[in-house]
Amino acid sequence: MPFPLNLEDLLGHWESYLVSLAIGIAFGVVLEVAGFGDSRRLAAQFYLGDMTVLKVMFTGIVVAMVMVFAASAVNLLDFNLVWVNPTYLWPGIVGGLIMGVGFIIGGFCPGTSLVSAATGRLDGLFFAIGAFFGIFVFGETVGSFEDFWYSSYEGRYIIPEFLNISTGATVVILVLFALFAFAFAEQMERIFGGADLKKAPKWRFGAAGTLLASAVVVMLIGQPDTDDRWNTIKDEKAPMLANRDVQVQPGEVLALMRDDRINLILLDVREEADFNLFHLLDAVNIPADKIPNHLKDFRAKSANTVFMVISNDEKAATEVWKTMVSESVPNVYLLEGGINNWITVFADADFKTATPVESRADDALAYAFTSALGSRYSMANPNPDVFQLEYTTKVKLQAARGGKSGGCG
């Protein structure tokens, strides 16, 4: 899944914004040729005689939607890395209502007012100045209703999750919804605007059919699951396991535990019983089969986050590593030799001689614990000055690619 590109690595930090500039120019051209520089044309939407706004917007949305999920279906685009505006339901609805009022009074939305001003329209210019003023007032007043502004937060929450149907089915339903809206809009234009539908171009039926057919194809292919994702990246990632590039030695983990610049997450994927017997200080316990429920949270962590997956040996940790890497979580590593190796390195001699388990299954504890003391062992948080360990550094922070902040971040 080569896209979205890591533009910062490819072009450099500021240079990568040239791509955004080019996209912005194309966006400005499209808004202008659609006639969105003219406030009368925009406001007409609300008097039903000219539904250009609805047609352009919905066409843009469903065309982009079909293309995004088609690219994702064929493993070209990693949808996990595409920014989805987080849902803050009520602030969004209240803000939307306020914007609707501003739209009908002022005749623009922020983007179109810029196009309007750029083509010489003074009303567009005054609207843009007003928008700056509104933004300024918001920045100064949001502190007084911050609880509301952060309320009803659902994070990255998409319609397929809301309706509990597949992404492909959602795409088809939304295309049908848009086509229905267009038919409705054309009737409104006929009734209220006196438009002659016979004069409207015939190719729009062909375009509608093509769009719907594409949506159905996207639905039939389906979106890739974790196994599909692993199969597309296997050739690149499996050698990293074989070469032991991602199995981090205990000495490095110990150093990372004391590195304040790194947000180290010690992800203990063993069953709770084993975790209760003994775990590293500050480790979080998420059993391997529960990991898929947390991937969204993992992807949302700060850029300096390093995940260290831990099992008794390496088997479960390796599987979880594959899952997390397949699902686009950055900076995932696993503890070399797992908990058993950790104990071998850091436990005192008495413990090791007193408690070995004679015969055991792979990925089971190699030492017997008489009580569930969790991290209340000195080996849960060893003193690095006592253990002067040598190790090969494996952890390298990778800059995350993909969408960083929303349309208005």
Place this chain on the structure above:
Amino acid sequence: MTVQGSIKKLVRIPTRSATGGKREARAYLNPYLAGILLGVVLFSSFFLTGNGLGASGGMNRILVWGQDTLVPDHVDRTAYLLEMAGGETNPMDSWVVFVMLGVIVGGFTSGWLNGRFKIETNRGPHVSVKMRWMLAFIGGAFMGYGARMARGCTSGQALSGGAVLSVGSWAFMFAVFAGGYALAYFVRRLWH
């Protein structure tokens, strides 16, 4: 626009903004065709960068950049502004600023090439020029305030979030239309 030239035959919408200037303004593009182009631009943005489009976010950051230049202490004491411009953080260091600048450049270029650039004030027949400016400012202020409350404007929330199926973006989109339609009847004299 050569694209538009070749497409012109397909478009049968009459010219809506007669400029009266020397060069005749070309007709606007068919709305569906403009929508398809918009969809391709939006997809390209997601495909290449992982981000959608935006406008008010860029305006926000330019404003905060101004505030940070004039009253840096105030910025450092206001949580909302701090996030964008606290201490050494450069508020202009964001893709959305460049998309916004692009919109201005693209809008101007297209308007100019199509003979649609004109210094004028578009208004309803019963509204004076000064009244229209005032209403535009007031509408803009509502729009700017609402856009920040909703964490995005028509471009950043409705278009971008809508295309990637965000629940909040779709709820937002219906709210914008609802707000507009609810008030439209009462302010019809502004436009008719």
